[in-house]
Amino acid sequence: QVLLVQSGAEVKKPGASLKVSCKASGYSFSRNAMHWVRQAPGERLEWMGWVNPANGDTKYSAKFQGRVTITSDTSTSTTYMELSSLRSEDTAVYFCSRDRGPTGFSHWGQGTVVTVSA
Amino acid sequence: DIQLTQSPSFLSASVGDRVTITCRASQGPSNYLAWYQQKPGKPPKLVIYAASTLESGVPSRFSGGGSGTEYTLTISGLQPEDFATYYCQQLNTYPLTFGGGTKVEIK
Numbered sequence: 001q002v003l004l005v006q007s008g009a010e011v012k013k014p015g016a017s018l019k020v021s022c023k024a025s026g027y028s029f030s031r032n033a034m035h036w037v038r039q040a041p042g043e044r045l046e047w048m049g050w051v052n053p054a055n056g057d058t059k060y061s062a063k064f065q066g067r068v069t070i071t072s073d074t075s076t077s078t079t080y081m082e083l084s085s086l087r088s089e090d091t092a093v094y095f096c097s098r099d100r101g102p103t104g105f106s107h108w109g110q111g112t113v114v115t116v117s118a
Numbered sequence: 119d120i121q122l123t124q125s126p127s128f129l130s131a132s133v134g135d136r137v138t139i140t141c142r143a144s145q146g147p148s149n150y151l152a153w154y155q156q157k158p159g160k161p162p163k164l165v166i167y168a169a170s171t172l173e174s175g176v177p178s179r180f181s182g183g184g185s186g187t188e189y190t191l192t193i194s195g196l197q198p199e200d201f202a203t204y205y206c207q208q209l210n211t212y213p214l215t216f217g218g219g220t221k222v223e224i225k
Contacts, residue, residue: 045154045205047213047214059212061212095161102150102209103209104152104154104164104168104173104207104209105162106173111160
């Protein structure tokens with residue numbers, strides 16, 4: 001079965017950078033793009049961007065452009081999301097989710113809790 | 119960006135009730151509209167995609183409808199496990215966007 005396992009919780013100081021991983025199994029990794037979505041406390045889900053592991057293509061939300069980098073490593077079936085210049089508003093749970101085209105996000109990682117605090 | 123507005127934001131209902139949640143879009147997502155159920159501390163779970171298609175394994179008491187800029191999620195006969203927060207999502211245009219959520223609580 002499809003399984004997405006994310007790295008553990010992080011505590012960061014303002015101005016630092018963050019790197020969260022998402023290891024996929026149970027399917028051919030290069031066949032599906034991987035999205036990253038975050039959810040700040042009490043807020044709606046927010047799409048950040050995706051990477052196509054087959055060719056490394058990426059697409060980012062304009063809100064995060066310049067601060068986010070999403071990459072993939074086909075040798076380990078792992079996707080990474082890096083977010084720089086962290087601020088308190090980046091405190092959130094970060095999720096990876098496998099692309100299924102326009103038919104919704106059917107598989108999600110368990111979420112990584114990120115706290116940004118001085 | 120396509121803005122999605124859900125109503126109500128909070129709904130109190132009893133087991134067995136029929137409830138309907140509405141998602142209004144600032145521009146039509148061409149029926150590329152999905153609904154998710156989320157429980158505390160868990161990732162969202164896909165319930166409906168393409169506006170009205172039930173995701174595999176989801177009980178048939180869930181149904182989706184609508185077109186254009188207005189879509190609905192209906193739960194016919196609420197069960198205890200259905201008490202959760204529901205979000206709509208449009209997958210037609212980047213950036214992909216989500217609604218603000220509807221929390222369904224036990225009356």
